[in-house]
Amino acid sequence: MQMGITSQEIFNSISQEIVNLPFPTSPAPLYQPMSYLLGHTGKRVRPVLAVLAYQACEGKEQDKMISASLALEMVHNFTLMHDDIMDQAPVRRGQPTVHIKWDVNTAILSGDALFALAYPQLITPFPEVAAQMVRFFTDVVVGVCEGQMEDMVMAQEPHVSIPEYIEMIRKKTAVLIGGALGLGAIAAQAKQPFVDALYQIGELMGTGFQLQDDLLDIYGDQTKFGKQPGGDIIENKKTYLLLRALEKSGRYQKETLLNWLQYQEDNSEKVKQIKSIYDELNIKSETSELIDNYYSRAQEKLNSLSDELSITELQVYMNHVFLREK
Amino acid sequence: MQMGITSQEIFNSISQEIVNLPFPTSPAPLYQPMSYLLGHTGKRVRPVLAVLAYQACEGKEQDKMISASLALEMVHNFTLMHDDIMDQAPVRRGQPTVHIKWDVNTAILSGDALFALAYPQLITPFPEVAAQMVRFFTDVVVGVCEGQMEDMVMAQEPHVSIPEYIEMIRKKTAVLIGGALGLGAIAAQAKQPFVDALYQIGELMGTGFQLQDDLLDIYGDQTKFGKQPGGDIIENKKTYLLLRALEKSGRYQKETLLNWLQYQEDNSEKVKQIKSIYDELNIKSETSELIDNYYSRAQEKLNSLSDELSITELQVYMNHVFLREK
Numbered sequence: 001m002q003m004g005i006t007s008q009e010i011f012n013s014i015s016q017e018i019v020n021l022p023f024p025t026s027p028a029p030l031y032q033p034m035s036y037l038l039g040h041t042g043k044r045v046r047p048v049l050a051v052l053a054y055q056a057c058e059g060k061e062q063d064k065m066i067s068a069s070l071a072l073e074m075v076h077n078f079t080l081m082h083d084d085i086m087d088q089a090p091v092r093r094g095q096p097t098v099h100i101k102w103d104v105n106t107a108i109l110s111g112d113a114l115f116a117l118a119y120p121q122l123i124t125p126f127p128e129v130a131a132q133m134v135r136f137f138t139d140v141v142v143g144v145c146e147g148q149m150e151d152m153v154m155a156q157e158p159h160v161s162i163p164e165y166i167e168m169i170r171k172k173t174a175v176l177i178g179g180a181l182g183l184g185a186i187a188a189q190a191k192q193p194f195v196d197a198l199y200q201i202g203e204l205m206g207t208g209f210q211l212q213d214d215l216l217d218i219y220g221d222q223t224k225f226g227k228q229p230g231g232d233i234i235e236n237k238k239t240y241l242l243l244r245a246l247e248k249s250g251r252y253q254k255e256t257l258l259n260w261l262q263y264q265e266d267n268s269e270k271v272k273q274i275k276s277i278y279d280e281l282n283i284k285s286e287t288s289e290l291i292d293n294y295y296s297r298a299q300e301k302l303n304s305l306s307d308e309l310s311i312t313e314l315q316v317y318m319n320h321v322f323l324r325e326k
Numbered sequence: 327m328q329m330g331i332t333s334q335e336i337f338n339s340i341s342q343e344i345v346n347l348p349f350p351t352s353p354a355p356l357y358q359p360m361s362y363l364l365g366h367t368g369k370r371v372r373p374v375l376a377v378l379a380y381q382a383c384e385g386k387e388q389d390k391m392i393s394a395s396l397a398l399e400m401v402h403n404f405t406l407m408h409d410d411i412m413d414q415a416p417v418r419r420g421q422p423t424v425h426i427k428w429d430v431n432t433a434i435l436s437g438d439a440l441f442a443l444a445y446p447q448l449i450t451p452f453p454e455v456a457a458q459m460v461r462f463f464t465d466v467v468v469g470v471c472e473g474q475m476e477d478m479v480m481a482q483e484p485h486v487s488i489p490e491y492i493e494m495i496r497k498k499t500a501v502l503i504g505g506a507l508g509l510g511a512i513a514a515q516a517k518q519p520f521v522d523a524l525y526q527i528g529e530l531m532g533t534g535f536q537l538q539d540d541l542l543d544i545y546g547d548q549t550k551f552g553k554q555p556g557g558d559i560i561e562n563k564k565t566y567l568l569l570r571a572l573e574k575s576g577r578y579q580k581e582t583l584l585n586w587l588q589y590q591e592d593n594s595e596k597v598k599q600i601k602s603i604y605d606e607l608n609i610k611s612e613t614s615e616l617i618d619n620y621y622s623r624a625q626e627k628l629n630s631l632s633d634e635l636s637i638t639e640l641q642v643y644m645n646h647v648f649l650r651e652k
Contacts, residue, residue, distance in 0.1 A: 027475045027479060029479065030472055030475040082435070085431075086431040086434060105411075105412040108408055108411060108412060109412070109471055109474055109478075111438075112437075112438075112441065112467075113467075113468050113471040115438065115442075116464045116467045117464060117468060119445060119464050120461045123456070123460050124457065127456075130456040130460060131449050134446055135446045138442045138446045141438075141439075145356060145435055145438055145442070146356055146439075149353045149355055149432075152435075
């Protein structure tokens with residue numbers, strides 16, 4: 001079993017190559033926002049996962065895969081650029097969003113071109129599997145678009161079921177995590193069952209990760225995560241915690257919840273009261289159990305591949321990235 | 327020399343297949359705008375050209391090429407969906423634009439997904455040249471994005487040169503016409519010089535076509551084209567006619583032009599006076615000559631391929647579509 005490069009080395013190479021992407025200089029408003037957004041530091045989780053999956057499947061041309069993996073960071077940033085317009089988000093990773101720093105039209109058009117450029121970035125190093133990669137990649141991106149649309153539709157709906165919510169976060173977040181692993185496997189010309197298994201592992205991990213995001217909003221160590229505590233509660237965001245609380249609550253608790261949902265303002269009393277209902281209903285430990293369930297299924301599935309794939313580095317990385325403090 | 331199917335048969339097949347594209351039904355706001363916009367009648371010039379170029383290069387699997395060619399109509403409609411947001415256009419082909427009938431967020435996201443779906447549509451029938459098609463197609467789309475960006479930038483600039491203007495319309499309109507012909511040639515596995523030549527023919531034709539659009543706005547037979555006469559003049563749109571008039575005008579004419587450019591309102595006196603300056607400066611016949619120059623170069627280039635390619639049907643079609651009444 002040949003050892004590949006470590007996740008840290010992969011991250012370093014990706015960070016280097018992202019900065020060196022040969023975007024043209026003109027027209028500047030088309031290309032500058034791409035460099036601006038891609039240049040923000042981040043964990044580059046998706047491209048790192050793609051390279052680790054490629055290595056796990058005995059892919060030997062790491063340089064080619066690192067180049068191809070940038071497509072995942074490009075498409076992730078394209079979705080952020082457009083989602084931030086739709087969500088009217090002023091800040092992303094501590095910096096003004098593209099539609100604020102430039103304008104909405106620039107963010108639409110620069111996002112479009114960034115997405116377009118992701119395709120040749122992905123397939124040029126691996127022309128022998130280009131058609132398969134294009135189909136897989138497109139399914140992933142269309143899934144992300146469906147998730148974003150479902151999220152926007154749900155925000156307007158009075159009643160959202162938990163299965164609907166889980167399906168939405170699966171598409172909006174988890175499909176691209178699964179897609180990163182799947183594309184690494186396709187590039188290594190792994191057999192279809194391995195492509196499918198790695199995709200599913202990413203999807204389970206990604207779903208658990210998004211649920212953990214819901215949990216950390218109110219139960220996380222705020223000094224570590226640097227977000228306003230209870231931001232989701234203040235904004236009346238439909239989260240797993242809220243939907244489950246609405247489902248489990250008795251008449252009085254439900255009335256209190258629905259009453260607070262009439263207001264959207266920065267009110268610490270609102271956060272306090274809704275949190276106390278969550279506590280009464282045991283929502284924290286229920287959510288933790290659900291997250292553990294997703295992570296355990298992902299880990300078991302990954303372990304089951306250990307005889308045939310070189311999963312060690314991928315395993316270490318996934319535990320490091322996804323099993324953050326609850 | 328084997329005869330292919332006629333452009334009318336190609337058009338009929340494309341119109342049929344566009345309606346039958348297997349879009350999912352949910353989430354409805356993602357997929358309904360695609361069917362809505364693609365369902366509007368149009369000439370389907372880009373996919374028809376792609377199939378005719380494929381036949382000209384002795385491609386024999388017309389059904390496959392018709393399927394692949396839909397990608398050109400999809401990407402064209404994706405650019406319309408996003409351009410109409412940016413240009414705040416309320417109507418397209420006599421119907422409300424997507425961002426008016428639905429909303430801006432829907433038009434952004436539906437456009438994104440439509441663009442994504444164009445890639446597998448294009449390459450699935452021709453996996454053996456998938457990588458080449460993806461690179462070529464992306465270059466074309468990025469060119470269109472650059473053209474749209476340059477158009478938006480120019481609208482804000484006081485001085486635009488004629489070469490800058492021609493370069494903008496080349497990218498915004500002509501690159502996709504050339505791209506359609508080039509992709510047909512690539513699918514037929516034509517040699518690179520034929521791919522290049524067909525691309526260039528489309529680009530020349532497309533540039534002439536856009537200049538003709540500028541001319542018809544004020545000199546066209548309004549009963550045939552159904553647009554408000556002088557709409558470009560009323561909106562102070564930078565057209566070849568205006569830029570050339572500003573370049574050629576004497577001091578008094580220039581002052582009159584610049585004076586009218588201060589106003590943006592539906593004023594028949596404005597149209598009349600600017601038209602009379604165009605007439606004094608002989609702008610109509612100059613523009614006609616320039617258009618003829620583009621068309622002649624395209625036709626000569628196409629004729630020069632007649633020994634090696636089966637250009638007859640393509641020739642007839644291009645003359646029919648592009649040599650509309652001046």
